[in-house]
Amino acid sequence: MTDIVAFDNVVKRYPGGKLALDRVSLRLARGEMAFLTGHSGAGKSTLMKLIGLIERPTRGRVVINGTDLAKVRRAHIPRYRQRVGLIFQNYNLLYDRTVFDNVALPLVIRGIGHTEIARRVRAALDTVGLLSHEKKFPITLSGGEQQRVGIARAVVNRPHLLLADEPTGNLDPDLSADIMRLFTRLNETGTSIMIATHAIDLVEHMGYRRIALDHGHLEAG
């Protein structure tokens, strides 16, 4: 079986000349969960953006679930992104829509019928423990709850890969631990997950692999 994520000698230099990733090669096995750590500016977000096709590598090869991203043309990016679940530090929810509508969005985008949407949205909200909040607006929820809405939205499409960029960056330690436990549960159901985080003390004892970046270089070990 192929790895879900495969980086081969990936270099990313931003237009300004900043070298954000320097010859990075790494693998994430299918069904694996790993933490991406490193100081601010180490290149964690850049690495995630390459996987989400938000940025393109300057050199090297990125293969996701068997697809060489260099071969994904602009017109096919939407289709590709539908299969990757993205989770953000600032949640990126749409505040003029209900929790239900936010979680339903990826399904609406794919043109799925409304009975199927209702079924899947409720299942996703159930997973994150927010089933009773479906009619509320995100602004009325706590930060932790908003992030769980963001996670429900990311998993509702049954992505083969979940990417979370500092998902607990805006949350206090207790809520952060809750969110991390949620990721653990999602991983146990077979989802491959990569989480970028500053909170090393929080993830250290969880027993998952750590991928450490330092100034764009992968740290050995």
Next chain:
Amino acid sequence: MPEPQSSGSSRSAGPASRGSGRGRLAAWAASHARCLLESLGRLHRRWVASLLTVLVIGIALALPAGLYVLVKNLDTLASSWHQSVRISLYLKQDVSADSGQRLADDLAGENGISSTQFISADEGLRQFKQASSFGAALDALGSNPLPGVIEVTPKASLPPAAVGQLVDQLSKRRQVDHAALDQAWLRRLTAILALISRASWVIGALLSAAVLFIVGNTIRLDIENRRQEIEVMKLLGAGDAFIRRPFLYSGVWYGLLGAIVAIMVLVACYMALGGPLSTLTASYQGGLSLTGLSLRESAGLLAIGIALGWAGCAITVNRQLAAIEPR
């Protein structure tokens, strides 16, 4: 190291999970209908700004449409005046009243002529004395200076050019001194009508362009305000068509509502002008009446509004959306 790939594995859960073709079609139609209503809801939420845009579009559409209605009414007015055209044949002094009457009877049977009426020199003098205050002066003249006249009414179906030819023919008759048709003013009116009609097209084209820009600019601001939302949708895998759709529907609503405002403006004008105009037209025996926009013309105006709203949006939305990429 690159590993062997099972091709297409990334779409394994693609089309199959979307259900049957018919189900998908229904879902597609439902999502369009929903999107249409959502666009209207969004207009309603910022109703002051939306109302201003709609009013401006309405006025821009009402102006050429009003000119169109004006030309239409003047056209029927002109053709009814055209029907009351008379040719006056002034007979030579030596033509007797009898032969004048005979000529009138003969002409009545000819092609292109509806009826004739002979007015003898004496009759003419009597009428003239009645109608003017020169009676005493004419008495002092002694003899009657007026010629016999035949009033020829051309057939109503005769086009203006044929009436002109008829005048030429009649003036060549032996007994006829000259034939007169005061058609110059009618020709002038027709020319003015053509001018107004042309002007209404030019103004229509200019104001249509204005509507395109108004809608385009409104949508541009709308897109700018929703930049974050668009970025999020792109991150979730929304394609250009999906993101464009609500904006195109907003454009359609702006155009449709603007056209409805234009129709209301025209109806208001119609009601305001209807009263005074009906007293004016009552003085014309033709039974003229003011006509507004017909049902079909109103439908046409709505269609034009929708098309302009859609187009105004389409010309800006692609460029705008392409400039918004998640970072």
